[in-house]
Amino acid sequence: MRILAMLLLCVAGVAQGQSTLDAVKSKGFVQCGVNTGLAGFSQPDSKGVWKGLDVDLCRAVAAAVFGDAAKVRYTPLTAQQRFTALQSGEVDILSRNTTWTVTRDTSLGLNFAGVNFYDGQGFMVPKKLNVKSAKQLNGATVCVQPGTTTELNLADYFRANRMSFKPVVIEKLEEVLNAYFSGRCDVFTTDVSGLVSVRGSRAPKPDEHVILPEVISKEPLGPAVRHGDDRWFDVVKWSLFATIEAEELGLSSKTVDQALGSKDPAVQRFVGATGDVGKMLGLDNRWAYHIVKQVGNYGESFEANLKPLGFERGINALWSKGGILYAPPIR
Amino acid sequence: MRFREVVYQTALAIAVALVAWYFVSNTAANLEARKIASGFAFLAREAGFEIGETTLFAYGAADSYGRALGVGLANTFRVAAIGVVLATVLGVAIGLARLSGNFLLRGLAACYVEFVRNVPLLVQLFFWYVLIAENLPGPREALQPLPGVFLCNRGIFFPDFSSSPVLQGFNFVGGVALTPEFAALLAGLVSYTAAFIAEIVRAGILAVSRGQVDAAHAMGLTRRAALRHVVLPQALRLIVPPMTSQYLNLTKNSSLAVAIGYPDLVSIANTTMNQTGQAIEGIAIIMAVYLTISLSISGLMNWYNARVMRA
Numbered sequence: 001m002r003i004l005a006m007l008l009l010c011v012a013g014v015a016q017g018q019s020t021l022d023a024v025k026s027k028g029f030v031q032c033g034v035n036t037g038l039a040g041f042s043q044p045d046s047k048g049v050w051k052g053l054d055v056d057l058c059r060a061v062a063a064a065v066f067g068d069a070a071k072v073r074y075t076p077l078t079a080q081q082r083f084t085a086l087q088s089g090e091v092d093i094l095s096r097n098t099t100w101t102v103t104r105d106t107s108l109g110l111n112f113a114g115v116n117f118y119d120g121q122g123f124m125v126p127k128k129l130n131v132k133s134a135k136q137l138n139g140a141t142v143c144v145q146p147g148t149t150t151e152l153n154l155a156d157y158f159r160a161n162r163m164s165f166k167p168v169v170i171e172k173l174e175e176v177l178n179a180y181f182s183g184r185c186d187v188f189t190t191d192v193s194g195l196v197s198v199r200g201s202r203a204p205k206p207d208e209h210v211i212l213p214e215v216i217s218k219e220p221l222g223p224a225v226r227h228g229d230d231r232w233f234d235v236v237k238w239s240l241f242a243t244i245e246a247e248e249l250g251l252s253s254k255t256v257d258q259a260l261g262s263k264d265p266a267v268q269r270f271v272g273a274t275g276d277v278g279k280m281l282g283l284d285n286r287w288a289y290h291i292v293k294q295v296g297n298y299g300e301s302f303e304a305n306l307k308p309l310g311f312e313r314g315i316n317a318l319w320s321k322g323g324i325l326y327a328p329p330i331r
Numbered sequence: 332m333r334f335r336e337v338v339y340q341t342a343l344a345i346a347v348a349l350v351a352w353y354f355v356s357n358t359a360a361n362l363e364a365r366k367i368a369s370g371f372a373f374l375a376r377e378a379g380f381e382i383g384e385t386t387l388f389a390y391g392a393a394d395s396y397g398r399a400l401g402v403g404l405a406n407t408f409r410v411a412a413i414g415v416v417l418a419t420v421l422g423v424a425i426g427l428a429r430l431s432g433n434f435l436l437r438g439l440a441a442c443y444v445e446f447v448r449n450v451p452l453l454v455q456l457f458f459w460y461v462l463i464a465e466n467l468p469g470p471r472e473a474l475q476p477l478p479g480v481f482l483c484n485r486g487i488f489f490p491d492f493s494s495s496p497v498l499q500g501f502n503f504v505g506g507v508a509l510t511p512e513f514a515a516l517l518a519g520l521v522s523y524t525a526a527f528i529a530e531i532v533r534a535g536i537l538a539v540s541r542g543q544v545d546a547a548h549a550m551g552l553t554r555r556a557a558l559r560h561v562v563l564p565q566a567l568r569l570i571v572p573p574m575t576s577q578y579l580n581l582t583k584n585s586s587l588a589v590a591i592g593y594p595d596l597v598s599i600a601n602t603t604m605n606q607t608g609q610a611i612e613g614i615a616i617i618m619a620v621y622l623t624i625s626l627s628i629s630g631l632m633n634w635y636n637a638r639v640m641r642a
Contacts, residue, residue, distance in 0.1 A: 079605070080601055080604075080605050083605065083608055084610050087365055087367060087608075103606075103607075103608075104608070106366075106368075107367070107368035107607065107608055108367065108368075108608035109365040109366040109367040109608070129501075137501075138500060139499065139500040139501045139502055139504070140500075140501045140502075141485060141501065141502060146598070146601060146602040146605065147601065147602055147604075147605025147606065148605075151380045151381075151602065152379045152380055152606070154380075154381070155379055155380050155381045155392035156379070156392070158381075159391075159392055159393070165381065166381075166383050166384075166502070167380075167381045167382070167383045168383055168512070168592050169383065169592050169594065169598065169602070170590075170591070170592040171589065171590075171601070172590075175590070175591075175592075176592075178461075178465065179464060179465070179592070182461075182464065182465035182466075182484070183465075183469045183484050184464040184465060184484050184485075184511065186501050226365060227365055227366040228364065228365065228366060
């Protein structure tokens with residue numbers, strides 16, 4: 001897979017003339033790189049339909065570009081495969097709970113279009129170990145996936161607190177979870193969202209595992225695109241902002257049709273009744289209307305995908321409601 | 332005639348060089364266009380991740396990527412070196428058992444060979460890993476088969492000259508430890524490769540003509556002495572060359588370690604590639620290292636083969 005992507009890098013012509021937006025329009029779908037299966041973010045349901053917060057971002061982009069949220073094809077990627085897949089052009093968007101860092105933004109050749117989930121890294125331990133704080137983990141064996149910021153934060157945290165640990169590094173989520181749940185490791189660490197999701201969906205007995213109170217890092221998760229294609233970058237960025245702006249304007253998939261006749265100028269601009277924001281993006285003027293109509297606003301997406309697993313809005317609430325989600329004005 | 336040959340050869344060489352140049356320059360242009368960093372400068376940067384077990388080197392998260400890759404290489408060497416020795420011993424024993432006069436021994440050896448070499452290695456590795464890491468009790472309920480030796484899902488702990496393993500906090504401290512990942516990988520590689528080696532040994536011995544054995548017996552040599560002085564020296568000439576491929580296979584198969592979390596070269600290189608984004612350099616390092624190891628093993632075995640042929 002990685003080698004295949006590398007070969008693509010070797011063989012592919014230098015495609016500078018055509019932007020990703022044109023390429024996507026001409027092939028008729030958005031190719032979206034998602035997680036191989038993380039409940040609430042991207043996971044196929046029992047009918048094989050992909051569901052989740054990260055999946056909804058892909059659908060929002062498809063709705064903006066085509067007016068049809070279903071025009072997405074998904075490429076499930078492991079943590080290790082994801083960047084090469086995006087760099088080599090195998091996917092158009094990487095929407096796979098990926099942390100925005102300066103290294104990734106620069107030397108990996110990515111552009112992060114924003115943040116769709118503010119997260120932080122935490123630790124999960126079996127209740128029977130009777131551990132109350134991450135400070136008590138000296139000497140513990142820790143299960144972790146490779147190629148993640150998690151692996152680096154873990155080493156940083158133990159170094160900063162002068163503690164030692166033994167990592168068990170396994171790439172496949174299933175395998176690393178088996179190792180943790182069977183007791184090979186004392187601790188499993190990943191983003192808190194991942195811990196909540198895994199405990200709710202994969203643990204044989206969810207109430208036998210506790211998530212420790214310490215959150216040891218900032219993990220802003222968001223969609224990424226390739227460097228050097230600003231038009232496509234804009235489309236993805238504003239598709240994300242549109243879902244947040246819609247929640248702020250009080251527009252949801254159920255109310256957006258009535259909003260078409262609204263007198264509020266901000267709403268009129270948003271649904272494309274006035275102005276030409278869509279044209280500036282190279283899209284249909286009703287791009288944002290399609291997003292909200294077919295995918296819903298950010299809050300709806302959160303309610304549908306993350307609430308059932310036990311997530312709280314927390315800092316992922318709108319800025320006006322005590323959180324830090326904030327979309328620049330659409331005008 | 333001669334002229335035409337030279338022209339063809341030159342044309343081919345130029346074509347190959349052009350294709351190579353096309354790939355290299357195109358890759359460089361693509362990397363540049365996508366603003367992806369290239370070059371080997373990253374090897375000196377701080378790695379920032381921990382490695383579960385180390386051989387020879389001391390390593391910490393503050394060390395460089397280069398050193399991390401060195402640790403991975405040493406881990407690959409460790410499992411390959413021990414694996415080659417154990418697989419040879421086990422393989423020869425099973426190969427001889429297949430030729431034994433004892434029906435039960437012969438049957439068991441045949442079953443072993445047919446079963447083990449027809450199940451994919453990756454599946455066997457998962458089997459061993461689940462058996463060792465996921466079925467043994469935790470460190471607080473560790474089994475103690477011998478005084479001072481502990482067996483649990485953190486690994487096998489032996490006393491060494493300076494200290495004995497003691498349970499302290501989450502894990503045993505002191506003594507020598509074999510991790511479940513190492514144990515599972517070694518068990519998988521040894522049992523799998525031994526099945527092939529057994530067949531090579533059997534074939535080598537059967538290829539020595541019956542007359543040689545009869546002649547040895549007629550001279551009054553015992554069965555054991557005939558095997559040692561007459562059959563084996565001749566069989567070795569046939570055994571050594573295919574044995575080389577098995578050693579190469581074992582070494583290369585050790586890269587499956589990545590599936591069960593043993594920090595071998597490939598596993599460390601994968602992590603490095605992800606942290607730095609420099610996949611082409613990473614893959615180049617892996618290829619160069621395996622090529623070097625494989626050519627070294629080949630060279631060594633060719634030398635040994637030449638010696639056996641002379642004898």
